Amino acid sequence: MFRSIKSPLGIIVSSAVFFATAMVLWLAISEHEDLYHKAVRGNVNALATNLTDDLAVVLEGENINYTELSVVLAQLEAYDNIISAGVYDDDGALLSQVDGKAVDRATSPVTEKALDAQTPAGFFTENNDLVSIHYIGEPAMLKGYLKVVTDVSRPVTRSKRALLFQAMPLVFVILLVTIGISLYFLSRLLRPLYSLSRFTQQVNETKDYALRYETGHKNEISKLGNSINNLLEMIEVELTINYEQNQTLIEQQQTMTRLANYDSLTGLPNRQFVMDNLRLELARARRADEDLVLMFFDLDGFKGINDSLGHETGDLILIEVADRVTTMLREGDLVARLGGDEFIILPDRDTSRASIENMANRVITAFSEPFQLRGLALTVGVSLGIAKATDADFDLSQLMSNADLAMYRSKAKGRGTYTIFTPDMVESHKRKLSIANSIDQAISNHEFQIYYQPKIDGKGVIIGFEALIRWVHPDFGMIMPAEFIPIAEQGGKISAITRWVIEQVCVEMSALRQHLQRRFRVSINLSGHDLRHSGLFDSIHALFIKHNINPEYIEFEVTESAYLENFALSNKFFRRVSNMGCAIALDDFGTGYSSLSYLTQISIDTLKIDRQFIRELETSERSRLVTGTIIDLAKRLSLTICAEGIENHEQWEYLLEHGCDHVQGFLFSKPIPLHQFDTLPARFERRALIQSNL
Numbered sequence: 285m286f287r288s289i290k291s292p293l294g295i296i297v298s299s300a301v302f303f304a305t306a307m308v309l310w311l312a313i314s315e316h317e318d319l320y321h322k323a324v325r326g327n328v329n330a331l332a333t334n335l336t337d338d339l340a341v342v343l344e345g346e347n348i349n350y351t352e353l354s355v356v357l358a359q360l361e362a363y364d365n366i367i368s369a370g371v372y373d374d375d376g377a378l379l380s381q382v383d384g385k386a387v388d389r390a391t392s393p394v395t396e397k398a399l400d401a402q403t404p405a406g407f408f409t410e411n412n413d414l415v416s417i418h419y420i421g422e423p424a425m426l427k428g429y430l431k432v433v434t435d436v437s438r439p440v441t442r443s444k445r446a447l448l449f450q451a452m453p454l455v456f457v458i459l460l461v462t463i464g465i466s467l468y469f470l471s472r473l474l475r476p477l478y479s480l481s482r483f484t485q486q487v488n489e490t491k492d493y494a495l496r497y498e499t500g501h502k503n504e505i506s507k508l509g510n511s512i513n514n515l516l517e518m519i520e521v522e523l524t525i526n527y528e529q530n531q532t533l534i535e536q537q538q539t540m541t542r543l544a545n546y547d548s549l550t551g552l553p554n555r556q557f558v559m560d561n562l563r564l565e566l567a568r569a570r571r572a573d574e575d576l577v578l579m580f581f582d583l584d585g586f587k588g589i590n591d592s593l594g595h596e597t598g599d600l601i602l603i604e605v606a607d608r609v610t611t612m613l614r615e616g617d618l619v620a621r622l623g624g625d626e627f628i629i630l631p632d633r634d635t636s637r638a639s640i641e642n643m644a645n646r647v648i649t650a651f652s653e654p655f656q657l658r659g660l661a662l663t664v665g666v667s668l669g670i671a672k673a674t675d676a677d678f679d680l681s682q683l684m685s686n687a688d689l690a691m692y693r694s695k696a697k698g699r700g701t702y703t704i705f706t707p708d709m710v711e712s713h714k715r716k717l718s719i720a721n722s723i724d725q726a727i728s729n730h731e732f733q734i735y736y737q738p739k740i741d742g743k744g745v746i747i748g749f750e751a752l753i754r755w756v757h758p759d760f761g762m763i764m765p766a767e768f769i770p771i772a773e774q775g776g777k778i779s780a781i782t783r784w785v786i787e788q789v790c791v792e793m794s795a796l797r798q799h800l801q802r803r804f805r806v807s808i809n810l811s812g813h814d815l816r817h818s819g820l821f822d823s824i825h826a827l828f829i830k831h832n833i834n835p836e837y838i839e840f841e842v843t844e845s846a847y848l849e850n851f852a853l854s855n856k857f858f859r860r861v862s863n864m865g866c867a868i869a870l871d872d873f874g875t876g877y878s879s880l881s882y883l884t885q886i887s888i889d890t891l892k893i894d895r896q897f898i899r900e901l902e903t904s905e906r907s908r909l910v911t912g913t914i915i916d917l918a919k920r921l922s923l924t925i926c927a928e929g930i931e932n933h934e935q936w937e938y939l940l941e942h943g944c945d946h947v948q949g950f951l952f953s954k955p956i957p958l959h960q961f962d963t964l965p966a967r968f969e970r971r972a973l974i975q976s977n978l
């Protein structure tokens with residue numbers, strides 16, 4: 285009701301002052317009335333005493349002189365407030381009466397005819413009028429009574445009014461002054477309370493709990509101020525504690541978030557983080573009707589590095605990979621480690637083909653420089669798979685699976701490539717599955733065949749053959765090993781195939797020997813997976829015995845990466861195989877590890893220069909340089925050098941010039957089945973080849 289404490293207090297104080305003043309006024313008027321009454325009685329008494337003295341003389345005789353009586357009474361007519369007066373004899377009978385000036389105002393009968401005998405003298409009030417009875421003569425010898433009726437109420441009222449009129453202005457001034465002074469002191473008293481209230485309001489608005497109320501005198505408000513100061517101090521302490529606890533909580537939460545969302549080795553976001561992010565991004569892209577690109581990549585032969593050079597080296601490589609990729613990305617691109625050697629890149633917005641290809645190329649370039657680790661220079665390949673959200677209908681797992689598919693395409697194509705997912709890959713994926721599922725059947729149904737590609741020396745003489753598997757599939761027709769070998773490797777079916785190839789070569793060995801009446805070697809390709817199976821040597825040994833094979837007719841080819849990925853096992857295996865008499869060739873040399881120091885530690889006989897260098901001999905200075913260097917290196921290490929993929933005589937000329945021992949390629953012969961061996965010449969003439977090539 286009241287917004288300020290001042291108003292009710294002001295009202296209370298004013299009312300109190302007003303009430304006190306009224307009380308004083310009322311008391312004064314009452315007193316005045318009392319005094320007035322006393323004065324009137326005194327006057328009436330004095331007047332009556334005079335009259336009774338005169339009346340006593342008149343009533344002295346036997347006969348009453350009424351005229352004299354009337355004259356005496358007539359004195360009363362001069363008085364304003366006398367209503368009437370009567371004289372009675374000693375028996376109370378009325379002798380004479382007179383009306384005073386105030387007779388008109390009388391309310392009661394002025395006089396009675398008689399008075400009770402022995403009426404006592406004195407004053408009483410009758411109908412507001414003052415009636416007085418006086419004895420005439422001594423009470424012992426009473427001669428009569430005098431009764432005087434006086435009007436007092438009206439004169440009193442008049443007098444009171446007069447008094448009131450006189451006193452009122454003064455009273456009013458005093459009242460105002462008193463109220464004014466009271467209010468002044470009241471507001472002075474309340475001032476500290478107001479300042480305290482303002483202070484608390486300030487604290488409330490600024491939330492600055494370091495503020496303090498300045499306390500002056502030692503009154504209740506100062507005590508209240510002190511209490512508020514104490515309270516603020518407590519709040520401040522509590523707030524500090526709260527703040528510190530909050531900080532700790534925030535830090536803990538950040539640590540938890542980091543642990544939950546970031547990979548501890550590389551510091552990159554982890555699978556959990558990127559999946560959450562991707563889910564949101566996909567929803568956003570779908571709403572905005574935009575596309576989104578996902579890039580998968582993993583390192584070629586990383587497992588081999590881990591196995592041969594140790595996990596610490598593997599970890600160092602992963603850290604550097606994260607570093608290299610992060611520095612080449614633009615702001616807004618996201619790179620994360622999914623686990624193992626698998627990474628993911630989420631490029632920021634721009635999904636144009638040019639931008640994607642540009643980024644893919646930059647990632648590949650980031651891997652072109654060898655990794656310098658612990659004195660080794662390691663070249664690590666990378667395979668990229670790229671998928672778009674629109675091709676996956678914005679479904680996260682579909683998108684991931686598409687990118688994965690594209691990445692495996694890159695792996696199948698060879699190192700340092702990227703593949704952008706296209707829907708037909710799903711179809712080819714189905715083909716892949718169907719191939720994987722029919723390998724076992726293919727062996728029992730004799731669907732595999734061995735094709736042989738001759739290897740020749742510098743004089744054009746066949747010194748051996750490379751056994752290359754072919755699959756004539758009942759539904760898909762001829763399937764090349766480049767397609768089904770990786771599938772077999774992934775599906776764990778490669779050992780069965782390798783065993784079949786070795787046995788088949790053993791079976792066909794006698795036919796081969798009949799065709800070529802000289803020493804030669806049949807080269808059998810081994811996969812990295814074969815080397816991880818410890819039983820391989822025993823089964824080879826058993827097959828050689830079973831088919832009566834001279835191990836000196838056999839060579840095993842293994843790729844540089846397969847050898848190094850299983851370094852310890854490979855070394856042991858090839859040493860045993862070599863001791864038995866077989867030769868060992870390092871296939872596809874020059875593409876993988878650029879550190880050559882291991883060459884002195886492994887037991888091999890031949891280096892096979894990778895086809896890509898031969899293909900580029902005419903066009904690439906670098907390939908010519910690498911080829912020359914590899915040949916030179918092989919010579920220094922007393923290794924035989926073999927070049928594959930020779931398709932024209934210029935390539936052969938070049939290789940011959942540089943002292944390459946053996947060559948193999950379509951220029952001489954494509955791989956052929958045994959029954960076509962009749963088409964092979966006894967010797968490949970250079971001149972004839974040049975002409976046929978022309």
Ligand code: C2E
Nearest residue numbers: 752753764765766769785809810811929930931948949950
């Ligand atoms: P590779 O060991 O490098 O075999 C040489 C490949 O080069 C063969 O392909 C051969 O046909 C091809 N080639 C030879 N000369 C030329 C040429 O002048 N030009 C061109 N363009 N190509 C030429 P193929 O038979 O398709 O085999 C592909 C790969 O499959 C082989 O590469 C090898 O890694 C794998 N492979 C083949 N047979 C087997 C096998 O029995 N076991 C295992 N584990 N892998 C095999």
Ligand code: CA
Nearest residue numbers: 750809841871
């Ligand atoms: Ca080979």
Ligand code: CA
Nearest residue numbers: 871872892928
């Ligand atoms: Ca090769």
